[in-house]
Amino acid sequence: MKKIYLFLAFCLVGLQAKAQDYKTENIILVTLDGMRWQEVFNGADSLMVDDTGMIASQGSLLEEFWHPDPLQRREKLMPFFWGTLAQEGQLYGNRAYGNYVNNANSMWFSYPGYNEVLSGFADDERINSNSKINNPNVTLLEYLNQKDEYKGKVMAFGSWDVFPYIVNEERSGVPVNAGFDIATGDDLTDVEKTINRLQKEIRGPWGGVRLDPFTHHYALESIKKHQPKVLYIAYGETDDWAHGNKYDQYIWSAKQTDAFIQELWETVQSMPQYKDKTTMIITTDHGRGVTKRTWTGHGDAIAEAGEIWIAAIGPDTPADGEMKEKGQWHSAMIARTIFQLLGMEYPDSKAEPAIQEMIR
Numbered sequence: 465m466k467k468i469y470l471f472l473a474f475c476l477v478g479l480q481a482k483a484q485d486y487k488t489e490n491i492i493l494v495t496l497d498g499m500r501w502q503e504v505f506n507g508a509d510s511l512m513v514d515d516t517g518m519i520a521s522q523g524s525l526l527e528e529f530w531h532p533d534p535l536q537r538r539e540k541l542m543p544f545f546w547g548t549l550a551q552e553g554q555l556y557g558n559r560a561y562g563n564y565v566n567n568a569n570s571m572w573f574s575y576p577g578y579n580e581v582l583s584g585f586a587d588d589e590r591i592n593s594n595s596k597i598n599n600p601n602v603t604l605l606e607y608l609n610q611k612d613e614y615k616g617k618v619m620a621f622g623s624w625d626v627f628p629y630i631v632n633e634e635r636s637g638v639p640v641n642a643g644f645d646i647a648t649g650d651d652l653t654d655v656e657k658t659i660n661r662l663q664k665e666i667r668g669p670w671g672g673v674r675l676d677p678f679t680h681h682y683a684l685e686s687i688k689k690h691q692p693k694v695l696y697i698a699y700g701e702t703d704d705w706a707h708g709n710k711y712d713q714y715i716w717s718a719k720q721t722d723a724f725i726q727e728l729w730e731t732v733q734s735m736p737q738y739k740d741k742t743t744m745i746i747t748t749d750h751g752r753g754v755t756k757r758t759w760t761g762h763g764d765a766i767a768e769a770g771e772i773w774i775a776a777i778g779p780d781t782p783a784d785g786e787m788k789e790k791g792q793w794h795s796a797m798i799a800r801t802i803f804q805l806l807g808m809e810y811p812d813s814k815a816e817p818a819i820q821e822m823i824r
């Protein structure tokens with residue numbers, strides 16, 4: 465009997481040592497709404513990018529984004545992705561190599577996509593609209609916020625005003641600054657006061673979605689002010705410009721978001737509590753169509769709208785760059801991957817397996 469206990473004790477020590485092998489202590493999860501894998505891996509699309517109808521003062525799209533070689537073209541569009549992430553991280557989803565990332569859900573629009581990323585599984589029965597309904601599923605953010613180590617150190621920022629419901633802010637206690645929320649509290653920084661003011665003065669083109677610079681700068685300021693251990697940032701512009709058939713604005717937003725992500729990464733890598741202890745995972749909630757008519761839309765009537773991508777960078781992720789092996793991944797695999805990086809088992813058995821290639 466004693467021998468068995470001794471053996472069990474060794475196993476437990478072994479498991480603990482394994483968990484401590486990971487260097488990740490903080491997570492930054494980023495999403496770009498409806499950003500196509502086609503642009504991520506091939507740059508601006510020849511079907512849509514042209515200067516016809518452009519106002520000269522806005523510059524030339526072809527000059528800024530076009531090159532006949534897709535490898536150069538994607539660098540022009542997303543220099544951080546194809547510089548730092550390609551050198552030090554991983555990019556999944558280039559279907560030219562049979563490296564497939566898809567939605568696990570079959571809806572191919574936003575709430576089901578975000579639910580899948582955040583809770584680890586598709587829930588087509590219950591999550592089948594974009595309505596402002598509190599998510600019945602517990603997300604990875606909520607599970608972490610229940611743990612002493614992370615309580616009060618989990619925060620979310622989003623451009624779309626449905627995020628407080630997707631994260632179930634009410635039940636989870638995870639603060640969500642989304643839509644046209646301003647920064648509140650009696651210890652506002654000068655930066656937060658300025659963003660609050662500008663957000664009221666600059667209305668933007670949409671009802672339920674604010675322009676991404678507001679989301680970005682609130683989130684960036686929260687990193688400096690609160691040092692959250694788990695931060696979720698959901699950019700939204702790409703999807704809304706695409707719905708409006710504004711390809712120029714869509715690719716400008718993609719390029720700007722790439723710069724935002726670079727700023728996030730450089731900021732955390734300059735702070736001792738984050739440097740070389742933070743993993744950043746970036747993905748999208750759904751894909752979109754591929755023709756001049758269908759690229760603006762998504763949903764289950766558009767064949768390609770379930771095709772997506774995932775990127776990652778961090779101390780526990782091998783620097784494989786663009787992933788070229790054949791295989792199938794889902795955005796529903798991210799939740800368990802994040803828990804494994806933090807040295808924990810994901811508490812929901814319905815969640816899909818972790819992406820093992822992402823963890824050293």
Ligand SMILES: [Zn+2]
Binds near residue numbers: 498574703
């Ligand atoms: Zn959409």
